[in-house]
Amino acid sequence: GAVVSQHPSWVICKSGTSVKIECRSLDFQATTMFWYRQFPKQSLMLMATSNEGSKATYEQGVEKDKFLINHASLTLSTLTVTSAHPEDSSFYICSARGGWLPADTQYFGPGTRLTVL
Amino acid sequence: GESVGLHLPTLSVQEGDNSIINCAYSNSASDYFIWYKQESGKGPQFIIDIRSNMDKRQGQRVTVLLNKTVKHLSLQIAATQPGDSAVYFCAENGSNYKLTFGKGTLLTVNP
Numbered sequence A: 001g002a003v004v005s006q007h008p009s010w011v012i013c014k015s016g017t018s019v020k021i022e023c024r025s026l027d028f029q030a031t032t033m034f035w036y037r038q039f040p041k042q043s044l045m046l047m048a049t050s051n052e053g054s055k056a057t058y059e060q061g062v063e064k065d066k067f068l069i070n071h072a073s074l075t076l077s078t079l080t081v082t083s084a085h086p087e088d089s090s091f092y093i094c095s096a097r098g099g100w101l102p103a104d105t106q107y108f109g110p111g112t113r114l115t116v117l
Numbered sequence B: 001g002e003s004v005g006l007h008l009p010t011l012s013v014q015e016g017d018n019s020i021i022n023c024a025y026s027n028s029a030s031d032y033f034i035w036y037k038q039e040s041g042k043g044p045q046f047i048i049d050i051r052s053n054m055d056k057r058q059g060q061r062v063t064v065l066l067n068k069t070v071k072h073l074s075l076q077i078a079a080t081q082p083g084d085s086a087v088y089f090c091a092e093n094g095s096n097y098k099l100t101f102g103k104g105t106l107l108t109v110n111p
Helices: none
Strands: A004-007 A010-013 A019-025 A032-038 A045-051 A067-073 A076-081 A090-097 A112-116 B010-014 B019-025 B032-038 B045-051 B056-058 B062-067 B072-077 B086-093 B099-101 B105-110
Touching (some): A004 A090, A010 A019, A019 A032, A019 A090, A019 A112, A045 B099, A076 A090, B019 B032, B032 B062, B045 B056, B045 B062, B045 B072, B072 B086
Parallel strands (some): A010 A112, B010 B105
Antiparallel strands (some): A019 A076, A032 A090, A067 A076, B056 B062, B062 B072, B086 B099, B086 B105
8 A cells, every 4th residue: 555654753842943744655646635633532633735836725723824834746745833832732644645546545644743842 | 514423432342252333424425434543653544445335345354334324334343353452433535535534433352
């Protein structure tokens, strides 16, 4: 199956700093990448949809100026959490679709654990 | 609004037993559903999917049943093993390929 990676797998930062998370599709060209957030013992909540070469589309209630998404190539999307605060601590997961995959199939990355002190 | 939910938040079974995890969805227009397994600290892993023109689909040790009349989805795991212990999510594929996830069921397999 297709492989999606994320980096870093975990990160700890101080309140007020910015953190960048990378999502890469390793063996297919990802036309679309999705970013999710998951709090402990809860489900995945879609934050935004990222299409290569265009601006991301954010879900209702997600601050686009706080969660900056860049999908500069068909294999890389980045999520930057700006001015992070403790309430941003969460598990961030990306998924990707496109290339040779069936149109409605998404593969998920392993997630990035963000802890803001 | 659209939602996908689960009847049971936790399920505990004995090794070797069959497990059944349920899911209810509200959007009758949904035509594609997926079950994911998520182990602690990891991303979701695809298990099996089903389209609305089917009512049953089988994989290796897993079967998904779809009842469109009552908008209900279930995942059956045969001969459950300790390695099956995880949280299981159903997901509904909506417009623009966006997934809406259910709340999840924690499956615990006792040896």
